[in-house]
Amino acid sequence: MWAHRLIAPYEFEQVEVPDLTEQQVGDGQVLLRFVAAGVCGSDLPAFRGAQGRLPGDDGAGAAEKNGFPIHEIVGDVVVSRHPRHRAGDRVVGWASGFDGLMEQVISDGDGLAGYDPTLAPAEAVGLQPLACVLYAVEQLPDLAGRHVAVIGQGSIGLLFSAVAKAAGARRVTGVDSVDRRDVAAAFGVDTVVRATSDRWVHHLDSGDRPEVVIEAVGHQVATLGHAVEAVAPGGTVFYFGVPDDDSYPISMRTMLRNNLTLISGITRDRARMLELAGKFVAEHPELLGNYVTHVFGHDEAQAAFELAARPAPERVKIAVVA
Structure with missing residues (x-):
């Protein structure tokens, strides 16, 4: 399967790595097939080469971790060991290993939820940051x-x-x-x-x-x-x-x-907040169309992050799609 990894500051490399298997999926986890992802401002320090504190970010010149540092993801469930998700479901939420920039991802099911299938995947990635904002405003x-x-x-x-x-x-x-x-x-x-x-x-x-x-x-x-x-x-x-x-x-x-x-504080009750994000978007249907301003193919991850790393008045949210 394809995967991107940072090999130096500001430099991704696309590589082929072994497919993930059903045996690697633990209790409460799901195996996803990548559909779309969002570039978050919190991903940019890693892109610039800063040493993070996440498991696996231990490369000498950059993280050198497959799929890192994407955590906003839309994917199709391939294998599920979580009671709320079934194979074939399309879900949005957190790539819990911050490794969402690859063809298959294993993630915690508690941080994922289904969403309105009429939303385009590139727009649906906005539900994850919206869930975070809604949780903060609740406080x-x-x-x-x-x-x-x-x-x-x-x-x-x-x-x-x-x-x-x-x-x-x-x-x-x-x-x-x-x-x-x-x-x-x-x-x-x-x-x-x-x-x-x-x-x-x-x-x-x-x-x-x-x-x-x-x-x-x-x-x-x-x-x-x-x-x-x-x-x-x-x-x-x-x-x-x-x-x-x-x-x-x-x-x-x-x-x-x-x-x-x-x-x-960080976002808790993630599944509940993702569902609230879906309801908020249903009440404000113009929001995500205004929010996602740039869409790149998965093989254009380098260009997507380069755009995210520089100020641009017309840029809001950047999505990467399969």
Whole structure:
């Protein structure tokens, strides 16, 4: 079967590897045939060559792990040892080994769910990040009538903007150094700020501070501090961006004096959240069509990641299809 692996920073190699077998599928797992995948911002540090903390990412110059680092996947079930999935089902969710960029993938069944078959596979990959966003918003106070700011208007940040607006946010502010004016309205953004988060905070009027700030950038330490500085007294910050460092400096004086709440966490109840994502898309049928802007064949993984790694105003979500 075909598989991609990183052999150096910014460099994939397509290789032929042995097919996976039924005997390799453990209890609670399924064997999938690749149908489509999504490129996530959290995949990019590995593409750039950063050493991750996932099992198997132990190459000297790059990960050198088959299928790494894709985790957003759509696939057809070939073998199932999970009670909710049967051979022939088409499912969406997590490639639990972060090895979804190959022709066959073994994954935990708890992180997969069926979906509306009328969705094109390239669009269906958006259900996985949407599930993550919906779970995060469940942890927040009711957004109805509130001013919500989202730092980072990439593929995750725009989903947060859309979900916040659908939840009744009075105003959604999107902050990004990339010019998102052409796509912002489709995701419910009321105020588009083209700036880095430190410049946004520096020019923020004290009477215009958002009650909820969502950090959707990650992979560096500065933006969390900017979120804490920006949020209104009594407000809430959700840190969604993936941390690359163990320790992040924030002002505890600001946290204390302004009675702030800081929330973070990974997505749990994955099957339930994938089902909720499907319902959300049914209620907002235009969302995924606006979301997935670029589609590549599986043999074009290099080009897909190269596009994902550079800022582009017209790019939102990139899908890779069989």
